[in-house]
Amino acid sequence: MQNVLVTGTGRPYALGFNLVRRYLEHGDNVFASIRRPSEALEALRQEWPDRLHILTMDISSTPSVNAAAQAAAALAPCMDLIVNNATTASDQTLNELPDFDLDLVAPAVNVGAVGPIRVLKAFLPLLRQSETVALVVNISSEAGSIGRCYRTNYLDYGTEKAALNMLTMTMCNYFRDDPRLNIFCVHPGWIRTNPDDPRAPLLPYEHAETLRQLFEQKRFDKTGPRFITYTGEAYPW
Numbered sequence: 001m002q003n004v005l006v007t008g009t010g011r012p013y014a015l016g017f018n019l020v021r022r023y024l025e026h027g028d029n030v031f032a033s034i035r036r037p038s039e040a041l042e043a044l045r046q047e048w049p050d051r052l053h054i055l056t057m058d059i060s061s062t063p064s065v066n067a068a069a070q071a072a073a074a075l076a077p078c079m080d081l082i083v084n085n086a087t088t089a090s091d092q093t094l095n096e097l098p099d100f101d102l103d104l105v106a107p108a109v110n111v112g113a114v115g116p117i118r119v120l121k122a123f124l125p126l127l128r129q130s131e132t133v134a135l136v137v138n139i140s141s142e143a144g145s146i147g148r149c150y151r152t153n154y155l156d157y158g159t160e161k162a163a164l165n166m167l168t169m170t171m172c173n174y175f176r177d178d179p180r181l182n183i184f185c186v187h188p189g190w191i192r193t194n195p196d197d198p199r200a201p202l203l204p205y206e207h208a209e210t211l212r213q214l215f216e217q218k219r220f221d222k223t224g225p226r227f228i229t230y231t232g233e234a235y236p237w
Helices: 015-025 039-047 062-073 102-127 157-175 204-218
Strands: 003-006 029-034 052-056 081-084 134-139 181-187 227-229
Touching (some): 003 015, 015 029, 015 204, 039 052, 052 062, 102 157, 134 157, 134 204, 157 181, 157 227, 181 204
Parallel strands (some): 003 029, 029 052, 081 134, 134 181, 181 227
């Protein structure tokens, strides 16, 4: 059994919630972070009262993240895995430049790029107490790839994911000489987070297990690519 933190877990049709389900079913002790109350997550805690711990955490706020880390430390001696899944996008993200408010970019970067590193920093003492190689996985996106950028929109979302990729690589450099810490970012694929939209081919619950297995396969790999797809292949920065 390992201790797992997953951020952004409140929506039952989204990836974070289903990662929580999969890790619980696998027998792990799970810390699920949310920004606001989630009826779905509370119902899940009724099924797993001893192994599901809900943390209220706003990753845009350093005091909030630090408080959540202190709460987790009171419940577990270490953290073995962090999946930084929480992200954001404005309601203008599909707009192109003439119709996009550029003041929305900085808040998105604060949440989607700086937020995961806030979490990493606050939980680093717990990661260092892991008895295995402690792993941090940052959920990125193909939208953050500069080499394959084709869009004329996603000015906030694409920028935050590109920044997250840079911060992931910087943390990889920071961890390079520590055999007990590892980090990478992953493009998880197009997941059907809206059950009424059949275009996305990947179903959240099924795909969460694919990703769970991938993370364990990559836990001890410190020399392979740092930005990968859900199949484990390198994706262009």
